[in-house]
Structure formats: C-alpha cells, structure tokens
Amino acid sequence: MENPKANKRIDVLDYIRGFALLGIILVNILALLHIKIPDPLTIDASYQRFLYLFVEGRFYTIFSFLFGVGFYLFITRANAKGKKGHVLFLRRIAAMFVFGILHSLFHPGEALMVYAICGFITLPFYKVNKHINLAISIILIIIFGVMGIKVALPLPLILLGLACGQYEIFEKLKQKTKQLFIFTVIMLILSMIGLYIQYLNMPEQPFETMILLSEDGPLDQASKFLQIGVTNGPIISAFYIGILLLLLQTNIVQTILSPLKYYGRMAFTNYIGQTAFILLFGRIFHFITNLTYVQTLYLCLAIYAIQILFSVVWLQYFKMGPLEWIWRMFTYWQTVPLRKTVIKENHVQNHGGL
Template sequence: MKKTITNNRIDELDYIRGFALMGIILVNILSLLDIKIPEPNSVDANYQRFLYFFVEGRFYSIFSFLFGVGFYLFITRANAKGRNGYVLFLRRVVAMLAFGILHSLYHPGEALMVYAIVGFILLPFYKVNRHINLAISVILLIMFAILGIKIALTLPLILLGLTCGQYQVFENLKEKTKQLVLFTAFMFLLSGVGLYIQYLNTPDQPFQAMILYSEEGAVDQVSKFLQIGVTNGPIISAFYIGFLLLLLQSKMVQTILSPLKYYGRMAFTNYIGQTVFILLAGQLFHFTANLTYIQTLYVCIAIYALQMIFSVVWLRFFKMGPLEWIWRIITYWQAVPLRKNTT
C-alpha cells in the first residue's frame, strides 16, 4: 500500500477541528451547568430542538473521525522520519488517557479517555489493508447508528478516519472538487431524509437531555427522538465536513475563517479550556442550575471569542498550544522548543 505522505500540516483538518470544537461546547455546557428544562413554546424550547437536530452527536462524530485521521498521520509521519511510530503513538495515547482521567473528575462525559482506549484497540488496524478497514468501519458504523448507541459509534468513526488517512482523502483536495461536490450533495439528501424522520418524532414538550425508558409515552417519545438523532449523527457530520471543505476551496473564505484554523490547531488546549471556562463561569456568576438554554449560547459565544483571540495571539509567538507542548514532551520523552524562532 502506498504510504507517501507530506509532512506539511493539512490546514483543512485544523479548520474542521475548530468547527467541531464550536459545536461540542454547545452541548457540553448543558450537563456541566445542569441547565433547567425549558418552558413549552419558548425560545429556549426552540433552541433545545435546534441543538438536538443539528448539534448533538454531529460534532462529537466529527471530532472522533478527526482523531482517526490524526492517528494515521502521526504514525506515518513518525515512521517516515525513522522513528518508531507505534511506540510513540502508544506513549501519546497513554498521556491522553492520563489527561482524560483528570479531565473526567470535572467533566464526567469527556471524550479523551474513550479516544485513548479506542486508540489502543485500533492500533493493529494501521497495518490492515485500507479496503478491509473501510468495509469494517462502514459496517460497524451503520450497525451502531441503527441501534442508536452513541458511545459505540466512536470506534468505527475513528477507524473510518484512519481509513481516510490511508486513502489520503485530505491530500490535494483541489484536485478532488468534483468528488467532493457529489459526496456533499449525497450526504445533504440523506441528512434531509434523516432530519425529516426525526422531525416527525419530535417530542411535544421540552425534555431532560438524556435517553430514558419507561412505560410512559412522553419518556418513550423522547428516547425515540434522541435515538433517531444518534442514527442521523454520522450522516449530518459527513455533510458538515464536505460543505466546509467546499467553502475552503475559496481563499477568501479561508481568510475569513482563519481564526477557526488557529482554534483547531490548539484543539487539545481549547477542548480542556472549554471545561475550565464553563466551570469558572458557573462558579463566578452562579450559573449552575440557573441558566436557560438560550443563555448557554451567550456563554459559549463569549468563550469562543476568548479562546479564538487567545489561540491567534498565542500561535503568533509559539509553535503549538501549551497542552499540546506538554503532550509532545511526554510523547517524545524529550524537551522540545515551544517559542518560535524570531531571529
């Protein structure tokens, strides 16, 4: 299998990471601050529906997929430099697991531990034929999506990301515009069908943000609505990725969205930072169990602004984010320069 790959950073992946982070915080804040159930027929009720149609499960899927792409790129580039990519990757996921355990003390629903565990499981698949990996990932993705098991989707999504790395999907995107248009259009149609089915099962009343089972019709209705949302997740995520990649074909769009690229380049720091900012805001402003759904959006917008400004300024002087730097030291077991050479 051909494994020639550039060592240059793929900017499109950073844009997508930044985009994924923007969606993830919109849902995470709901559990971190224990937001109250909206009043029926209110702005908050409409925003809740928006989140569960277009955000919940969509951006987590993108983030999981990107971990798989990064998984492949990391090992391939390390091996190309004469290093043992497998050993380095194992150190990398052990460090991620440690960060995840610490993060879970404050954010029980965090993703890093899951990614680390799946990384251990999928490491042997790096050497498996890409066609076999594609078949396995798609079959498992369809199966778990139909069953509506969100956490189980992580494994096939990461494997699919690894497989896309094997196929070099994100290299030379300018030469793949036609295929990208067809892919995005197809995913748009599938997303429309899935959202329509989910719409037909929309609960009559606002709900607690979890899947429950009982003999009460209202609870069962919520469960079905949320499970359909899980099923739709990877499809809508694929449309989001395709559409963003098409937009990024334009230099003007790249310039306008450039803060998103820097936000994504520091994805590890910003992901942990989101939790820190949310919990600090909750303590300082007594937000816990006191915010409405729409007010969580305002908090998230403020965090976007702070983190994007920080990311742009930080990366002007430093090579990587602060947590990325610590992660890199643990991975390579040696000190690496953080500050850019300005001479």
C-alpha cells in the same frame, strides 16, 4: 534527506477541528452547568429542539473521525522520520488517557479517555488494507447508528478516519472537487431525510437530554427522538465536513475563516479550556442551575471570542498550544522547543511552510 511529507501540516484538518469545537461546547455546557428543562412554548424550548436536531451527536462524531485521521498521520510521519511510530503513538494515547482521567474529575463523560481506549483497540488496523478498514468502519457505523448506540460510535468513526488517512483524502482535495461535491450532495439528501424523520418524532414538550431505555415497553417519545438523532449523527456530520471542505476551496473563505484554523490547531488546549471556562464562569457568576438554554448560547459565544483570540495571538509566538506542548513532551519523552524563533520562521517562509 527527510521526507517533506513527514512535516507538512494539512490546514483543512485544523479548520475542521476548530469547527467541531464550536459545536461540542454548545451541548457540553448543558450538563456542566446543570441546565434545567426549558418551559414549553418558549424560545428556550425551540433552542433545545434546534440543538438536538443540528448539534447533538453531530460534532463529537467529527472529532472522533479526526482523531482517526490524526492517528494515521502521526504514525506515518513518525515512521518517515525513522522513529518507532507505534511506540510513540502508544505513549501519546497513554498521556491522553491520563489527561482524560484528570479532565473527567470536572467533566464526567468527557471524550479523551474514550479516544485513548479506542486508539489502542484500533492500533492493529494501521497495517490492515485500506479497503478492509473502510468496509468495516462503514458497516459498524451503520449497525451502531441504526441501533442508536451512541457510546459505541467513536470506535468505527476513528477507524473510518484511519481509512481516509490511508486513502490520503485530505492531501488530494484540490484534485477531487467534483467527487467531493457529489459526496456532499448525497449527504445533504440523506441528512434531509433523516432530519425529517427525526422531526416527525419530536416530542411536543421539552425533554430530558438523555435516551431512557424501557425494558417493559417501547421507548418514550423523547428517547425515540434522541435515538433517531444518534442514527442521523454520522450522516449529518459528513455533510457538515463536505460543505466546509467545499467552501475552503476558495482563498477568500480560507482567509475569512482563518481564526478557526488557529482555534483548531490548539484543539487539545481549547477542548479542556472550554470546560475550565464554563466551570469558572459558573462559579464566579453563579451560573450553575441558574441559566436558561438560550443564555448558555451567549456564554458559549463569549468563550468562543476569548479562546479564538487567545489561539490567534498565542500561535504568533509559539509553535503549538500549551497543553499540546506538554502532550508532545510526554509522547517523545524529551523537552520540545515551544517558542518560535526568527531563524525558524525564515526557514519556513523559504521552504513554503510546514
């Protein structure tokens, strides 16, 4: 008899994925549409500061962490079904790498190729003791964070997600509400300290959205501000996850935020779809270089509405998103049924869902 844990979906992970997608697009759109530096003392300048205090470096870290959790769950569940989990995972990240190459043609600096490479590097850690994985990941996150090396952070964040998967953190949340509350309060305090320090280093004028390293002298004010933001990133991300998980302990919040769950279940489709919508609207309506910072927010809200509605409707009739379906066929190297059936739905209802 098949292990029921091999199929059980962890809904809170889909909520978090959806939440991460909401933040990622707010920053990605700036580069994709080549948004110019805002004028001083404008609402656009204020919005830029908001983004680089509360959004930039906060949501890609969540996505990296979730990739690590999913990495552990995928191999564990494949093994529980009697399949070769490591082999399937290698196919999975190889397909992700190919998707990443194609995506990078339209979105330079996209994350899929990075995740695929990091997944390959961290694969041996699947069999390493969970305490060791936790210690290594936290130490590397602190080192890379303090040094402000943003490009290096996905690797330890994925390893941290793997360790949390080993600890079965998300399967036992109902039993650990008190510990979750304490964790969230600690992360809130640390986040407030970090944000205060970053705020003290905020440039007086609007700034370039990249860290410019100087070999001949100290970092300029904007670069110092952004580098501190890299350091704060994992801490603030941890607070965001903690507060969301606490809110999801109540059924009413789960119901209110349920569209976010569907959005997250199709995270792969929606992540690439964000790029497609941004570039499509940019071409059709001549938005490239012509939008202000605040106007990009309005466009993001429109894309949210389209994608969330599409996700909710699509998943009423299909088991997974369209790109998830293609990805799964590459992984298992066989055709996979996409459309839901009445028999399957009745089976799910009778057995408490997947």
